[in-house]
Amino acid sequence: MTQTTRPTCFQDVILRLQSYWASKGCAILQPYDMEVGAGTFHPATTLRSLGSTPWAAAYVQPSRRPTDGRYGENPNRMQHYYQYQVLIKPSPPELQTLYLGSLQAIGIDMALHDIRFVEDDWESPTLGAWGLGWEVWCDGMEVSQFTYFQQVGGHDCHPVSGELTYGLERLAMYVLGVDHVMDMPFNAPDAPIPLTYGDIFRQTEAEYSRWNFDVANTEVLLKQFEEAEAHCAFILGQPEVDPKTGKRIVMAHPAYDQCIKASHIFNLLDARGVISVTERQAYIGRVRTLAKLCADAFVTTEAGGWQPS
C-alpha cells in the first residue's frame, strides 16, 4: 500500500477530493448559487439523476440547516456547513473501490483504519426521492453517505445513479485530528496569514443563529413560500414553444429554482418554530409536489433524455 501523506488543513482535504474525482473523470462543478439544505438539492444531482443521459459530476455544496445553528459554540454542529457531493450515472460497478480510493487520497490509510459499510437507506420526503445504501464508518465515525438512487421526484431512476456525500467538516476534523470545528486550520497553518475555520465562520454562525431562531420575519417568509410555490407552477404552465424564438424551451431549471427556494424557506420557518407537527407534513408535501412537477418537466428536456420525434 502506498504511503499516504496527511492533509494539513481543511482546504487541502477539499482540493484532494477535487483532484481525485477529476482524475476519475468527473466534471468538477461549482456550488449551486442558491441556499440549499444539502448537496443533493443541486440540480446537478436532483435533475441530472433523471433520464438516461450518462453523467459524472463532483462539487462542494455549502449547505444550510437553520435548526442546527449553535451560535458557533458547538464543536461540530453548525447551521452552515459544506458537503462534498459525487454523482455518477449509471453507477459504475467499481463505485465502492473508487470511493475507498478517495479516502486514501485524503490520507486515510486502509491498512490502519477500520472502514465499514453500515445499512442506511436514504429518503428525502421533500424531493420525493429514495435510495438504498450505507453510511460509511471509519473507526466508528460516519464519514460519508453512499446511496444508489432508486427514485427521484417520483420517477424511477433508469439507469441508477450512485451518489456519495461527504460531510466535509467532520471528515476533515477527523483526518486532521481537530476536536472543535472552529479550531480547524482552513488554509495552511504555515501560510503568511493562517486562518482557522473559526476565523471565517464563528461570527457568521452567531449572526445566522440569532436571525434563524429569533429574528427572521415569519410573515415575510410565509408570503415568500407562497410566492415561490405559485411562481414554480406559473413557470411550468408556460407553453413549451417560446413565442419569441419559436423554439421548444421547457423551463425545468428556473422552475426548480423556485422549488429550492420554497424548501429553504420552509426550513427557516421550521427553525422559527412556527410550523406545528401537523402542518409540517403538509408543507413537506407542498415542496414535494413542486419537486415532482420539476422532475416531470426535466424528463421532457434534452438533458433529461427527451428526443424530438
Added chain:
Amino acid sequence: MPDLLIELLSEEIPARMQGRAGADLKKLVTDGLVEAGLTYASAEAFATPRRLTLTVEGLTAESPTLIEERKGPRVDAPEKALDGFLRATGLSKDQLEARDDKKGQVWFAKITKPGRPAAEIVAEVLETAIRTFPWPKSMRWGAGTLRWVRPLHGILCILTDTASGTAVVPLQIDGLVAGDATVGHRFMAPDGFAVSGFDDYVAALKRARVMLDPAERANHIRHDAANMAFAQGLDVVEDAGLLAEVAGLVEWPVVLMGPIGEEFLNLPPEVLQTSMREHQKFFSVKNPKSGRIEKFVTVANVETADHGATILSGNRKVLAARLSDAKFFWENDLRVANAGMAPWLDSLENVTFHNKLGSQKARIDRIAALASEIAPLVGADPELAEQAAQVAKADLSSEMVYEFPELQGTMGSYYARAAGLAPEVAAACKEHYSPLGPSDDVPTAPVSVAVALADKLDTLTGFWAIDEKPTGSKDPFALRRAALGVIRLLLENGRRLSLAKVAARGYAGCFTAAYCNTAIAESDDRGNLINYRPKEPEESVVSDLLSFFHDRLKVFLRDEGIRHDVIDACLALPGNDDLTLLVTRARALSAFLRTEDGGNLLQGFKRSNNILTQAEAEDGVAYEFGPDIKFAESDEEKALFAALDSAEVAIEGAIAAEDFASAMAAMASLRAPIDAFFEAVQVNAENQIVRRNRLNLLHRIRQICLSAADLTRIEG
C-alpha cells in the same frame, strides 16, 4: 453423488437481513431441486456481510425419467377435441392408445419426460431463486434491471464429484457469469481465487481472512470479549441482539477493548449502554465490584500492524463526542429534576397525545385520577399512586429521552429520585410501562401496579371512546398489547377488581374535557361548553371493551391449554369482569374436564339437558318444580336424589368461598349416580307423574351443574 456449492457475492448486505436471506436461499434452491426431481442428503446456508453461501451435499446426478399418463377425449369425440389433446401432449394419433372406460372407448397418452442432468436443473433453479429472491427491500444498480439487496458482483456455482472433479454450472444472469472463483476479505486479501468444493472453499476463505459461519464469528466475538474483560477482572454485559448484528457487520472479527473517559463514568449505566449500543454498536463492560460500566468492546473488521491502536483511538474519540452529548443532556435534566420537574410537566400540555384525546397533560390527569381509585383495590396508597401517575411521564420532556426514546421510564425513575420523591414513586416511573411484551416481567409493587393498570385502561377506554378499535391486523395504538398487559397485571398479582366499574370510570374521564369530538355538550350563559357526555351510552361501550378483554383472555389462556369454550362456560356466570376470579374458575373447570369423571359427567349433563330441553320444547312446559323423592321408583333414582342434595350444598359452599376446585370435585361426585340413573331408568316413562318427576329431576341436575359453570357451552 455430486455436491453443490453456491456463493452470491455482493456489496454489503444489511446485518439484520443476513440470517433470513441464508434461510431463504436454502429453501428456494432446495425446494426447486426437489420439485425438479432431484434429492439431496443435506444442505446448509451461511451469510457474511458480502456473501450468501449454500452447500448442498449428496445431490443426485440427474433427475429420474418420468412417465405420465393422460386421459384424453373419447374415441368418438369430434376431431377438434382430439387435435387439442394432441397439441397439448405433443404426440401424434398413432402414439395414443384407445382403452375402455366407463363411458366407452377413450384415448390415453403416455408422455415420457426424460431425466435431466443436475447442472441444468441447478442453473434454472438458481436463476429463478435470484430473480425472485424475497429481500425485504431490493434495488437496481447501474444500467441493469436485476434486483438484489445491494449490487450483486459474482456468482460461484460448482458441482463437485469424486469421480469427475469440479464443474462450473453454466449460468449467466444479466451479464454475470457463474464461475468457480471468489474473492477474500475486502481489505486484507482482496484477490480472487478458485475453489474445488465446500471444504476447500471454507479453508481458502479463512486463509483470505473471511470467517464464513456467522455462528463462528459470534462465538469468536463472545469468547475474545469475555477473555479480554476477564483478564482485567471485568464482565461483558450480555446483548444477544447486538452480538448477532455485529457478527453481521464483519467478515473477520477483531475484538478491541477500550476505556470510557473518567468524566463519563458517573452517567447512569443504562445511558452508557444505550448510547454505546445505538450509536456505535459497542458492548458494555462492567466492573462487578463497582457495578459501573467502565469499558467498551468494539469489533473491527480488520487486523492492523499497530494491533488496532489507531482504530481504538478513533473509536474513543467518537465515543467521547457522543457521551459528551449524553452528559450534557443528563446534567441539564438533573437541574430540572432537582427543582421538581415542573417545566417538563407544563410542557406536556403542549404535546398532543391524540388529536381527539387531548394533550399528554390531560391524559396524565386522567391516569392519576384513575390510579388513585384503583390503588386501594391493589393494595397501594392512593396518594402515592396519584403522585406517581402525575410524574411518571415527565421524562418524556427530558433531553435524554428526546435523544434516546427507549430510555423513557428508566430516566423518569432517576429523575424522580433526584426530585426527592418516594422510592415507590420512582419505581413506578420505570415500571408503569410494563409489561411491554409477552416475555416482559410484570411489576409487583402495588404503586407500580396501580399506575400501570390506570395507564393501560386510560388508553383502552380513550380509544374505545373515539372508536379507534383494532381491526384485523391493524392495531396502530397497540391496544391488544395494553389489554394483555391489564390481564397479566391482574392475574400474576392475583388482584381482584371489577373491570366494568373501573373501565366505566376511565371512560367517563375521557369526557370531562373539551377535546373529545365524540361527546355532546351544552353551552352555559357565556357560551362555554359544559356537561360533556359521551354520544355512545357508557354501558354499551364498556360491555364492548369487556368482550375485547375476554377475547384477549382466550388468546392468553390458549397458550396454557385452556380451550375457548371452557372460558365461554365460565363467562356465562356472574362476576365475569373480575378476570382473576374468571381465570380461577376456568382453570378449575379445564382441569376437571380433563379427568375421566369430568368427561363422563359432561356427557351425563348433556344427556340430561338434551332430554329436558326436548321435552320442554315438545310439551311447552318448563320443568322447574322440584322433583319429589316419593315418586322415585328405583334405587338408582333415589340415590341420585341423595347425591344431588349433598352435591348442591357442597357446590354452593365451595362457590361462595370461590373454591372452584372443590366445587368441581363435588360435581364429579355426581358422575356415578347420574350414569347409574340413566343406566337403570327410562326418563320418558308411561306414567306421566313419574315422567314429570324425572324431568324435574333432570332440571335439578342442570341447575346444580350450571351454578359452577355453563356446561352447555362446552363442545364435544
